[in-house]
Amino acid sequence: MRRKNIFTVDYDTAGTLVVSSSPDFSGSGIKISESSGVVIDGASTVTYGDTIVYKVDVSNTGDMDAENIDVRISSLENLVLDPEENGDFVLSADSAVLKIDNLDAGQKESFYLAAHIDTGAENNSVINPELKISFWGSVASFKAPESIIKLYPSFVSSSVSIAARGGGGLYSGDVVDVNVSVKNTGDIEAENVIVKLVISNLFMLEQGQTSWEIAKLEKGQSASFQASLKIIEGIVKDTNAGVTLRVSSEGISEAEVGKSSVLVSGERPFTRGVIPIVALHGIEPDPHGNYEISTAAFDYLCGTLKAMGYKTITFADLLAYLDSGKRLPEKPVILTSDDGYYSIYAYAFPILQNYGYKMTVFLSTGYIGNSNEDRHLNEFDIGKSGIPVRPMLIWPEVAAMARYGIEFQSHSVTHSQIGDLSSDEVYFELAQSKADIESHLKRPCVFISWPFDNFSNSVIPLLPQVGYRGAIRYKGGVEDVRSMNIYAIKRVQIFSYTSTSSYAALMGLF
Numbered sequence: 001m002r003r004k005n006i007f008t009v010d011y012d013t014a015g016t017l018v019v020s021s022s023p024d025f026s027g028s029g030i031k032i033s034e035s036s037g038v039v040i041d042g043a044s045t046v047t048y049g050d051t052i053v054y055k056v057d058v059s060n061t062g063d064m065d066a067e068n069i070d071v072r073i074s075s076l077e078n079l080v081l082d083p084e085e086n087g088d089f090v091l092s093a094d095s096a097v098l099k100i101d102n103l104d105a106g107q108k109e110s111f112y113l114a115a116h117i118d119t120g121a122e123n124n125s126v127i128n129p130e131l132k133i134s135f136w137g138s139v140a141s142f143k144a145p146e147s148i149i150k151l152y153p154s155f156v157s158s159s160v161s162i163a164a165r166g167g168g169g170l171y172s173g174d175v176v177d178v179n180v181s182v183k184n185t186g187d188i189e190a191e192n193v194i195v196k197l198v199i200s201n202l203f204m205l206e207q208g209q210t211s212w213e214i215a216k217l218e219k220g221q222s223a224s225f226q227a228s229l230k231i232i233e234g235i236v237k238d239t240n241a242g243v244t245l246r247v248s249s250e251g252i253s254e255a256e257v258g259k260s261s262v263l264v265s266g267e268r269p270f271t272r273g274v275i276p277i278v279a280l281h282g283i284e285p286d287p288h289g290n291y292e293i294s295t296a297a298f299d300y301l302c303g304t305l306k307a308m309g310y311k312t313i314t315f316a317d318l319l320a321y322l323d324s325g326k327r328l329p330e331k332p333v334i335l336t337s338d339d340g341y342y343s344i345y346a347y348a349f350p351i352l353q354n355y356g357y358k359m360t361v362f363l364s365t366g367y368i369g370n371s372n373e374d375r376h377l378n379e380f381d382i383g384k385s386g387i388p389v390r391p392m393l394i395w396p397e398v399a400a401m402a403r404y405g406i407e408f409q410s411h412s413v414t415h416s417q418i419g420d421l422s423s424d425e426v427y428f429e430l431a432q433s434k435a436d437i438e439s440h441l442k443r444p445c446v447f448i449s450w451p452f453d454n455f456s457n458s459v460i461p462l463l464p465q466v467g468y469r470g471a472i473r474y475k476g477g478v479e480d481v482r483s484m485n486i487y488a489i490k491r492v493q494i495f496s497y498t499s500t501s502s503y504a505a506l507m508g509l510f
Contacts, residue, residue, distance in 0.1 A: 021062070021063050021064040022062050022063070022064050022136070023060050023062035023064050023065065023066035023103070023105065023135055023136070024060065024061045024062030024063075025058065025059065025060060025061070025062075025066075025069075025133045025135065025140040026061065026140060027057075027059040027061040027108075028056075028057050028058050028059045028131070028133055028140060028142060029056075029057050029131070029142045030054055030055070030056050030057070030073065030129065030131040030142050030143075030144045031054070031055055031057075031144065031145060032044065032052060032053070032054060032055075032144065032145050032147070033053045033054065033055035033112060034051070034052070034053040035050065035051070035052045035053070035147070036049075036050040036051050036052075037050045037052070037147065043146065043147075043148055044145065044146070044147040044148070045147065045148050045149075045150045046117050046127070046147050046148070046149055046150070047117065047149065047150055047151055047152060047187065048117055048119050048121075048151065048187050049116075049117065049119075050116070050117045051114060051115070051116050051117075052079070052114075052115050052116075052117075052127070052147060053112055053113070053114050053115075054073070054112065054113045054114075054115065054129065054144055055110060055111075055112055056071065056073065056110065056111045056112070056113060056131060057108060057109075057110050058071055058100060058103065058108065058109050058110075058111070058133060059107075059108040059109075060103045060104065060105055060106065060107050060108070061106070062105055063105050064105055065102060065103070065104045065105055066100075066102070066103045066104075066105075066135050066136075067101065067102050067135075068099070068100075068101065068135070069099070069100040069101075069103055069133060069134070069135050070097070070099060070132075070133070070134040070135070071097065071098045071099070071100060071111075071131070071132075071133055072095055072096070072097045072131075072132045072133075072134070073089075073095060073096045073097075073113060073129050073130070073131050073132075074094060074095045074129065074130050074132070075094075075128055075129050075130045076094055076095065076096065076115070076129055077094070077125075077127075078117065078118045078121035078125050078127055078149060079115040079116065079117065079118060079127060079129075080115065080116045080117070080118050081096060081113070081114070081115055081116075082114065082116070085114040086112075086113055086114055088111050088112075089111075089113060096113055098111065117149060121149045122149070123149065123150065123151040123187075123188055124148060124149065124150070125148070125149040126146055126147070126148055126149075127146065127147040127148070127149065128143060128144060128145075128146045128147075129143075129144040130142070130143055130144070131143075131144065150251075151186070151187040151188040152186050152187065152188060152251060152252055153184045153186035153187075153188055153189065153190030153193075153217065153219070153249055153252060154184065154185050154186030154187075155182060155183065155184065155185075155186075155190075155247040155249075155252075155255070155257045156185065156257055157183045157185045158180075158181060158182045158183050158245060158247060158257040158258055159180075159181050159245070159257075159258045160178065160179070160180050160181075160197065160243055160244075160245040160258040160259070160260050161178070161179050161260050162176050162177070162178055162229075162242075162243060162260045162261070162262045163176060163177045163178075163179065164176055164262065165177065168269075169263070169265045169268075169269070170231060170262055170263065170264050170265060171231065171235070171264065171265055171267075171268050172231055172232065172233045172234060172235045172264070173230070173231060173233055174230070174231050174264075175206050175228055175229065175230050175231075176203075176228070176229050176230075176231070176262065177226065177227075177228050177229075178197065178226065178227045178228070178229055178243055178260075179224070179225075179226055180195065180197060180212075180224065180225040180226070180227070180245060181222055181223075181224050182195050182214070182217070182222065182223045182224075182225075182245075182247060183220075183221070183222040183223075184217045184218065184219055184220065184221055184222075185219075185220070186219065187219065188219060189216060189217065189218045189219055190214070190216070190217040190249040190250070190252070191215070191216050191217075191249060191250045192213070192214075192215065192249055192250045193213065193214035193215075193216075193217050193223075193247065193248070193249040194211070194212075194213055194247070194248050194249070194254075195211065195212040195213070195214065195223075195225065195245070195246075195247050196210065196211045196245070196246040196247070196254070197210040197211065197227060197243055197244075197245060197246075198210075198243065198244040198245075198246060199229060199243050200241040200242050200243065200261075201232075202231060202232055202235065202239060202241035202264060203229040203230065203231060203232070203241055203243070204229065204230050204232055205227065205228075205229060205230075206227075206228040206229055206230040207227065207228035208225075208226055208227035208228055209227060210227060212225050217249075229243075231264055235264050235265075235266055236266045236267075237266035238263060238264070238265050238266050239263075239264050239266070240261045240262070240263055240264070241261060241262055241264050242259060242260060242261030242262075243259070243260055243261075244256055244258070244259050245257050245258035245259070267311075267327060267328075267329045267330055268329075268330035269327065269330065270321075270327070270328035270329060270330055270331075270332060271330075273480050273481055273482045274478050274479065274480045274481070274508060275313075275318070275332050275333065275334060275478070275479050275480075275481060276333050276334075276478050276479075276492050276507035276508055276509070277333075277334040277336060277472070277478075277479055277489065277490065277491045277492065278301070278333065278334065278335050278336060278491065278492050278494055278507065279336055279338070279474055279475070279491035279492060279493045279494065280293060280298075280335070280336065280337045280338075280494055281337060281338055281339060281341065282337075282339075282341040282343045282344075282390055283295055283298045283337070283341075283343050283344065283347050283348040283351075284343050284347065284390075285347065287496050288386075288388040289386040289387050289388055289496065290386055290495045290496050290497065291387065291495065291496070292343075292388070292496055293494060293495070293496050293498075294496075295347045295348075295351065297496075297500055298347075298348055298351055299351050300500045300503070301335075301494070301500070301503055302335075302351055302352070302354075302355045302357055303355070304500075304503055304504060304509070305333055305355075305357075305509070306355050306357075308331070308504070308509050308510070309330070309331050310329075310331040310332070310333045310509070311329040311331065311332060311333070312332075312333055312334065312335055312357040312358045312359065313328060313329065313332045313333070313334055313358070314334065314358055314360055314405075314407040315334065315360055315407060315409060315446075315447045315470070315472075316407060316444075316446075317332075318332075318334070318481070319446070319469055319470070321481070322481070322486070333507070334360060335352075335357065335358070335359040335360070336359065336360045336361070336362065336449070336472070336491065337359060337360075337361050337362070338362045338411055338449055338451075338474070339362070339363075339364055339367075339378065339380075339392070339411060339415065340361060340362070340363040340364055340365075340367065340368055340392050340393045340398075340411070341378070341390050341391070341392060341393065342375070342390065342391040342392055342393055342394075342397070343390065344359070344361055344393065344401075345393055345397040345398075345400070345401060349401055349404075349406070352406070353404065358404075358405045358406060358407065359406050359407070360406075360407040360408070360409060360447075361393075361398075361401070361406060361407070361408050361409075362408075362409050362410065362411035362448070362449040362472070363393070363398070363408055363409070363410065363411055363433070363436075363437060364380065364392075364411045364412055364413065364414065364415040364433070364451070365410070365411075365412075365413050365432070365433045365436035365437060366413040366414045366415075366433075367379065367380070367392045367415070368392060368393055368394060368395055368398065368436070369392070369394045369395070370394060370395055370396075371394060371396070372394060374394075375391055375392065375394050376391070376392045377389055377390065377391055377392065378390050378392060380414070380415035380416075380451075381415075395440050398440065398441070399440065399441060402441050402443065408437055408441060408443075408445070409437070409445055409446070409447040409448065409449070410430070410433040410434055410437060410445050410447065410448040410449075410468075411433070411448065411449050411451055412429040412430070412433050412448065412451050413428065413429050413432045413433045413436070414429065415451045416429060416451060417451060417452050417454040418450055418451065418454055418455045418456065418459055419454045419455050419456040419459070420454070423458075423459075423462070426459045426462060427462060427466065430448065430459075430462060430463070430466045430468065431466050433445070433448070434446075434448075434466060434467060434468070446467065446468055446469040446470070447468065447469065447470050447471065447472060448463070448468055448471050448472070449471070449472040449473075449474070450471060450472070450473065450474070452474075453473055453474035453475060455471070460487050463487060469486065470486040470487060470489060471486075471487045471488065471489065472489045472491060473488050473489060473490055473491060474491060474493065475490070475491060475493055476488075476489075476490025476491060477490055477492060478490070478492060478507060478508040479491075492506055492507050494506070
């Protein structure tokens with residue numbers, strides 16, 4: 001076994017050995033806890049009205065307690081501090097100070113300093129507060145993250161309005177004026193302003209333009225523009241048509257700053273008071289006699305009405321107008337056919353559908369069968385000169401047309417001359433025909449057209465008793481609802497020999 005050496009060392013005790021301890025605040029700092037600004041390209045940007053809340057961490061990471069610590073935040077230019085929000089600090093014009101009596105080793109305290117952007121600050125100013133912690137003659141310094149003040153124009157007070165030309169409502173084809181006001185209510189002038197007017201697809205530009213450029217718009221300054229728009233054709237129901245104002249400028253993305261809309265009515269009001277009510281019978285490809293017209297003539301009639309802006313209504317529509325003021329189209333017309341011929345279903349109905357038109361058919365219900373097997377002929381006219389034998393409608397055909405919108409009213413039961421009948425016979429003709437129609441169609445029958453245009457004034461009092469609201473003559477001309485006798489409503493007769501070129505004048509069209 002090796003033996004260790006034994007030795008002795010002498011120490012000189014004339015010197016002093018010192019062990020060093022102290023607080024350490026290097027782990028402290030100041031950062032942004034909250035900000036109502038935004039971060040752009042990694043930098044925090046704020047503007048007037050924004051708030052920044054700084055979190056101040058005072059951390060003693062040393063191995064000795066600290067006393068009488070002075071915490072000071074300076075470089076607070078462009079910030080406004082509210083004493084009520086910052087009770088921990090003593091505030092002055094350029095600093096926020098607090099005192100910490102004691103902070104043990106390893107202890108940390110946090111404080112919050114709320115600051116508002118000074119409305120007098122200049123654009124692009126930098127906010128960069130500095131934190132200094134002083135203790136025992138030493139100072140630890142820290143910088144807060146930078147925030148940059150960015151001022152912007154604002155167009156939120158801009159507006160757009162639509163003004164109708166003249167009084168009354170708006171309809172297809174009308175022109176409106178649009179007034180645009182762009183106002184810069186922001187904190188700085190606006191450069192390269194682009195103004196856009198976005199229009200509804202119910203408008204088309206009539207005059208002017210829908211976009212404008214402004215090189216510079218000073219703070220508080222306004223600019224105005226005008227344009228005229230035309231309402232497109234073909235609007236058939238009440239619809240709102242609007243415009244939207246969008247504005248952008250250098251540094252400001254496009255934003256919606258205004259809207260305006262107007263109600264475009266589908267129908268101009270019925271004001272002229274007259275309604276042509278057309279009296280027809282059969283409509284055949286190869287007509288015979290005076291009372292039938294050709295399918296070509298009927299198509300021409302419908303086409304003429306359509307081209308001149310007329311829309312078909314029914315007697316139910318007319319009654320609703322008289323009773324409660326229900327709106328009628330600007331140019332109403334009533335197409336009627338007496339008796340109930342099969343040709344109305346076979347030939348007239350497709351033409352009506354092609355034009356989107358309706359018709360009123362007055363049925364002699366005693367000649368309307370239930371099926372093709374018991375289809376009747378126009379027995380009430382057989383043997384009369386110039387009147388051909390024709391098949392009549394059956395109830396399934398009547399029901400099919402009724403579902404489309406064809407109106408069916410009474411033409412009596414037997415197509416008799418009402419003025420020659422007894423009171424009991426008249427009552428039967430009125431009541432039974434009404435009951436027949438209502439039971440088959442589940443719709444009211446409240447009008448009758450007199451067969452052969454024959455009636456007696458003595459039967460008029462029976463009409464309301466049975467439940468009728470009015471009666472229709474076969475002749476008389478164009479009806480004026482302002483002076484109309486509802487028990488003797490006039491019609492315009494069209495015969496086979498009536499020239500199609502005279503239709504418009506005959507019906508008083510314009």
